Amino acid sequence: MPDQIKYLLDEDQIPLTWYNFAADLPGLAPALHPGTGRPLSPGDLTAIMPDELAKQELTTEREIEIPGPVREIYAQWRPSPLFRARRLERALDTPARIYYKYEGGSPAGSHKPNTAIAQAYYNKEAGITRLATETGAGQWGSALSLAGALFGLDVKVFMVNVSYHQKPYRRVLMETYGATCTPSPSRETRAGREILAADPECSGSLGIATSEAIEVAMDDPTTNYAGGSVLNHVLLHQSVIGQEAIAQFGMAEDWPDIVVGCAGGGSNLGGLSFPFLGEHLRDGRTTRVIGAEPAACPTMTRGRLAYDFGDTAQLTPLLKMHTLGHGFIPPSLHAGGLRYHGMAPLVSAAVEQGLIEPVAVPQTDCFAAGLRFARAEGIVPAPESTHAIQVAVAEALRCREEGVSRSILFGLSGHGHFDLSAYEAYLGGTLANDPCDEDGMTAALAALPDVVGT
Amino acid sequence: MPDQIKYLLDEDQIPLTWYNFAADLPGLAPALHPGTGRPLSPGDLTAIMPDELAKQELTTEREIEIPGPVREIYAQWRPSPLFRARRLERALDTPARIYYKYEGGSPAGSHKPNTAIAQAYYNKEAGITRLATETGAGQWGSALSLAGALFGLDVKVFMVNVSYHQKPYRRVLMETYGATCTPSPSRETRAGREILAADPECSGSLGIATSEAIEVAMDDPTTNYAGGSVLNHVLLHQSVIGQEAIAQFGMAEDWPDIVVGCAGGGSNLGGLSFPFLGEHLRDGRTTRVIGAEPAACPTMTRGRLAYDFGDTAQLTPLLKMHTLGHGFIPPSLHAGGLRYHGMAPLVSAAVEQGLIEPVAVPQTDCFAAGLRFARAEGIVPAPESTHAIQVAVAEALRCREEGVSRSILFGLSGHGHFDLSAYEAYLGGTLANDPCDEDGMTAALAALPDVVGT
The missing domain is CATH 3.40.50.1100 (Rossmann fold)
Incomplete structure (x- = not known):
């Protein structure tokens, strides 16, 4: 050859453990509770994610078993x-x-299923039946839809309005996996309705779609939020x-x-x-x-x-x-x-x-x-x-x-x-x-x- | 696990040789020259393909080195x-x-590059500078465009008219690889012009697009035809x-x-x-x-x-x-x-x-x-x-x-x-x-x- x-x-x-950079990176500032301004504890997150993911969000352990x-x-x-x-x-x-x-x-x-599969697994184990999320171009939304199909979870995706209309095939991919896709801002959430009241033609943003997905997860105990990046x-x-x-x-x-x-x-x-x-x-x-x-x-x-x-x-x-x-x-x-x-x-x-x-x-x-x-x-x-x-x-x-x-x-x-x-x-x-x-x-x-x- | x-x-x-089913299948009827009605010889094919592919088309050897x-x-x-x-x-x-x-x-x-790569290789070795072909939905056309890009060959694709307009992204994929894509029937060939004269709105077919590609290959000694199936x-x-x-x-x-x-x-x-x-x-x-x-x-x-x-x-x-x-x-x-x-x-x-x-x-x-x-x-x-x-x-x-x-x-x-x-x-x-x-x-x-x- x-x-x-x-x-x-x-x-x-395939690695047996995930590697946690927080274990080695000095001086990482903690996330703060928006109400109290105090460093977050795992319990602050469990309204929208399962215990295991809340723990992973805050841990400084170097290796987490996959x-x-x-x-x-x-x-x-x-x-x-x-x-x-x-x-x-x-x-x-x-x-x-x-x-x-x-x-x-x-x-x-794309690389997105690496975390979508993990998040769907932990949510399924925790008895959750539906995941809500945001997506822009659709890479993350389709990855989570895939994961939902494989673990038998419903998936609700708020897709940035402009992308929803410009990229119909990403939406179709999510629907092929059985997910529900809604253009954001939508009338389904308080956050969406407020934004539409101010600007009925709003083209949407990832920040708005994230608000809608988190609101849905906070309001429904059987629904959790799943994030595609940042966290x-x-x-x-x-x-x-x-x-x-x-x-x-x-x-x-x-x-x-x-x-x-x-x-x-x-x-x-x-x-x-x-x-x-x-x-x-x-x-x-x-x-x-x-x-x-x-x-x-x-x-x-x-x-x-x-x-x-x-x-x-x-x-x-x-x-x-x-x-x-x-x-x-x-x-x-x-x-x-x-x-x-x-x-x-x-x-x-x-x-x-x-x-x-x-x-x-x-x-x-x-x-x-x-x-x-x-x-x-x-x-x-x-x-x-x-x-x-x-x-x-x-x-x-x-x-x-x-x-x-x-x-x-x-x-x-x-x-x-x-x-x-x-x-x-x-x-x-x-x-x-x-x-x-x-x-x-x-x-x-x-x-x-x-x-x-x- | x-x-x-x-x-x-x-x-x-990866196999060292391709397997030729014609070596084992009894009673395969020979292809015939359309003019003489006699079984084809390799020389009948070399107007549109390199010697090595013409030989492969007709051989009953069981194994051909890759x-x-x-x-x-x-x-x-x-x-x-x-x-x-x-x-x-x-x-x-x-x-x-x-x-x-x-x-x-x-x-x-798709599986199409398995032959596209091989055909591009033999044509490049034979000094050919351009390949012409037909495509329907675009799988074959995009595979040959990929192969052309990798071997530095120009690729001309006649794409069935209805697909050309209904599936623009397959065309864009071919163009991303540097190929030229023309809706078929076109005015660029005698075959295309005849069909358009009879039916200016013709939606095209693989058979028509194949005629156009073969005609281009027959007319230009630096251009060969590359087929995506059947042969x-x-x-x-x-x-x-x-x-x-x-x-x-x-x-x-x-x-x-x-x-x-x-x-x-x-x-x-x-x-x-x-x-x-x-x-x-x-x-x-x-x-x-x-x-x-x-x-x-x-x-x-x-x-x-x-x-x-x-x-x-x-x-x-x-x-x-x-x-x-x-x-x-x-x-x-x-x-x-x-x-x-x-x-x-x-x-x-x-x-x-x-x-x-x-x-x-x-x-x-x-x-x-x-x-x-x-x-x-x-x-x-x-x-x-x-x-x-x-x-x-x-x-x-x-x-x-x-x-x-x-x-x-x-x-x-x-x-x-x-x-x-x-x-x-x-x-x-x-x-x-x-x-x-x-x-x-x-x-x-x-x-x-x-x-x-x-």
Whole structure:
């Protein structure tokens, strides 16, 4: 055989435990109860999630056992392959060694099922019969719908209104799995009705949809909320990505000098990079980690590190994170998964401590890199993932300029088969670099909650 | 770990050779030159394909070596996984052991790249710079576009007019890979212009698009034709599916009593089943093979076994196959990959000899089975693949009735992420069981070419 392009692990090499970055990261600020302003306890969360997930959200234990039934379902597509992008390297004429960890082989086409399966399992065990959630472009909603189908749970998805109408096929995917999908803001919740009263034409946002989903979960004891990013337990579940990648780099007898992930709420970036950063913090093994975010929603590069709400109606705990303000409504980027006003507290703290280097990239550059990647490697990447590709390609070209061979790993978080309308716009020259809404950002930042001691 | 659900082979277990069913199948009728009526020689084909593929089309050698560069690209997604459908088994409460061989993990989402990569390789080696082809729903066109991108070949796709407009995203996928996609019939070919002169609103058919692609290849010495099904060498390349499955059944310490594949032109069915049938013919190891076709395009169950053309303009050799007549235009089934008037000569001969049992299934039954599968196994199947699922589920339910545990293998030829409009129609109750066009079939059968001795 020619040079190896794929590193596969056996089914029994799916990690036995999730890795909790909170165990190794010093100085993580606690989430606060929005009423009392005091650090959250697990009991504060159990109105909307099962005990086990509430515990995982707050624990600093390093390793959490992955339940057998979760590993059994993971086994359908995990361990996911690590690819060496040899054809892309040749196309770029670079001495860099480029690798990508591909999560698009899951039945929902992205990394999101890694936590959806886990959350559905714990909720089923706790006797819950329905999960409520929000979704933007639909990656998370379809992953949770999949998980609901596999565990026999009803799933109720509030989908950002503009995406609901622009991306009907993501909605159909959720319905194919048996879920119910409602455009948000809706008349089904107080939060939705209030917003519609003020603006009957509201196009919606992830923050609004989150408020609706949490309200439904709080009102109905048989319904829980399931979050697709930002929360500590979500990033915990995604750690299988990076843990597998470390084992695969062992097979390749290599180690990444640079790890790149795209970041919306942080679950893909954290899942990929935290196990590497953990090695760094414990053993001093250095890896440069870059978080790639859209220039139109520049949470890490231009937001403020402050306590803020995760949703518009201020139902969530206060999280210390990079935020553009919970009232910020990002432009309608095609990379819908990256349109969120905040960033996971774990990622934010790592950025603050210089462990993750944030970079904001314009949308058309990302699609250019995505097209280059598709034509060399064959896989059409999700628009979210093209942000990581853009940065990885730039680093590989820098290797060429400098005549240095570095090892670059990026996360290919999903395939783009649901996102071809964005490629159509790019190929047709009509895809714009939506500017960041400066006035909206200024106003939203000015309206950050006033939290004592921050 | 709980019971195994996935059987994976290592990269070095990708078969070293393709398996040629023509070596074992007795009494295969030769293709005939349409002008002379004499059996085809390789030289008759080299106007539209490279020598090596022309040889493969006509050879009866049992094993053809797979070139290294082809295996290197195969390695990106091959060996493909064999899954044990334990969750579906539980949902059906059946004693049957259900397995599926999943080809949707390829970058184009179906089994089609198995031959697209091989054809692109041989054409590149022969100095060809462009490939022309036809596509219906777009699975084949996008697979060839992928292969063209990887080998640096231009790709020109004639896409059936009705699909071109109804399925823009498949076209965008081809363009993302750098291919050019033209609605057929077009004004770019004599065949297209003649048809448009007679019917300016013609919705197109695979037979018409094939004529256009072949005409382009015949007129330009730097352009060759690449076929996505029907032809012997295409089925040869697809034999990796069944060969891998045999090795995987060895890992599972099982053997399929029943093998089911969906059949349009026959490449998926042949690729999956021929290696099993070869074992049967050589060693007497019995497997019942079922070919599932749509009731609206019932080539094997209601067509005639006769010499016919593969295209409307009668440019192809005469192939002895089950056919509804090359003038037959099937209704606009969502399973566009199964809308073809003919069936691969190798599959047709196997049906004639009782080695393959054909079954015609109505579309809504297929989607019902596809939905059941998606909710149990997580993977949303392509509409084509649901035909195989429908038959596999029916056989599994028969096992339950009879209290017998049989081993059932079906081919999951692709995922349905591009076909959610069909699921939307099914879920909305608007998906019809298009009836077979009886008058059209009668007329097309009456117009079969008059070939001496058939």
